[in-house]
Amino acid sequence: xTPFSDLAAAAYCPRQLxxxxxxxxxxxxxxxxDRIDLAYRYPELVDAPDAVLRRLPIRREPAAxxxxxxxxxxxxxxxxxxxxxxTRTFLSGRECHGVVHKLLAGVDGGPPVPVLCSPGExxxxxxxxxxxxxxxxxxxxxxxxxxxPVPRAILEYPAVGVVREVRLTxxxxxxxxxxxxxxxxxxxPPARVDDGRCTSCEYRDRCGTRRRTLRSLLG
Numbered sequence: 001x002t003p004f005s006d007l008a009a010a011a012y013c014p015r016q017l018x019x020x021x022x023x024x025x026x027x028x029x030x031x032x033x034d035r036i037d038l039a040y041r042y043p044e045l046v047d048a049p050d051a052v053l054r055r056l057p058i059r060r061e062p063a064a065x066x067x068x069x070x071x072x073x074x075x076x077x078x079x080x081x082x083x084x085x086x087t088r089t090f091l092s093g094r095e096c097h098g099v100v101h102k103l104l105a106g107v108d109g110g111p112p113v114p115v116l117c118s119p120g121e122x123x124x125x126x127x128x129x130x131x132x133x134x135x136x137x138x139x140x141x142x143x144x145x146x147x148x149p150v151p152r153a154i155l156e157y158p159a160v161g162v163v164r165e166v167r168l169t170x171x172x173x174x175x176x177x178x179x180x181x182x183x184x185x186x187x188x189p190p191a192r193v194d195d196g197r198c199t200s201c202e203y204r205d206r207c208g209t210r211r212r213t214l215r216s217l218l219g
Contacts, residue, residue: 002183004098004116004137008130011179012197014190019203021186031057035119039101039158042069042082059121059159068161077154080104081163085112093141095180100138104154112146114138115154122157127164129175131155135166136176 009017020026034057038045045053046069053062060068072078084102091100091114102115116135122128127135135153143150153166166172182190198204 001092001094002096002137002180004096004134004141006183007096007137007176007179008134010182010186011130011133011175013193013201014182014186015192015207016201016203017183018186018189019206032119035059035159036101036117037158039081039117039156040087042072042078042158042161045069046073057159058161060161065161072161072163075163077104077163080113081115081154081156084115091138091141091145093137093144096137096141098134098138098141100142101156102154103142111148111150112142113152113154114142114150115156117156117158119159120157121160122155122162122164127155127166132166132172133176133179136168136172139166139168140176 006017006021009020038056038058045056046066048062048066050062053065058065072081081102081104085105086103087101089100089103091097100114101117104113104115106112114135116131116138118131126132135155139150139153151168153168155164155166157163192207198207201207
């Protein structure tokens, strides 16, 4: 079976996943863990003073962070986020497996909802495609375990105080299948890409991605 993290990496760049798999240590940095842990502290942070928030790894100024948490507190799903049915739950499905940070109880007999946390920034709307693929993988694994459809997942950005819903649309499920095929096809370095993703990639020095110049584009 394929880990959720490998699916997300393949959705971003299969070649990046190839290099990541060759690393001896694939553990997350301490700062990532610290930012994700904020997702379990909303009730104490929503009214926390500036001095407290400035000591934390948040990605907004204290006033903006409190505003975001205040808006989140008004949403129906807030109660489940601060008091989830389960935390840090391992899910194993037919095709993939991994840990979700929270598992929310279903409403009125509905299916449970998996929650994943990202330490980074959300896009202006929706979620980034690698995170969407990971969310679909989590929902599918949960559906396999519980033997019932799970039509949505939740993405939290706890260092920002923003939460986004991820519906399992046809487009998102197709992206999941593409990522799964990409993971399964890796038996050597996949084809290189040459776009804006490369500048921030931790493997760019060893990857050998070639930058096209204006001269080469003009022939």
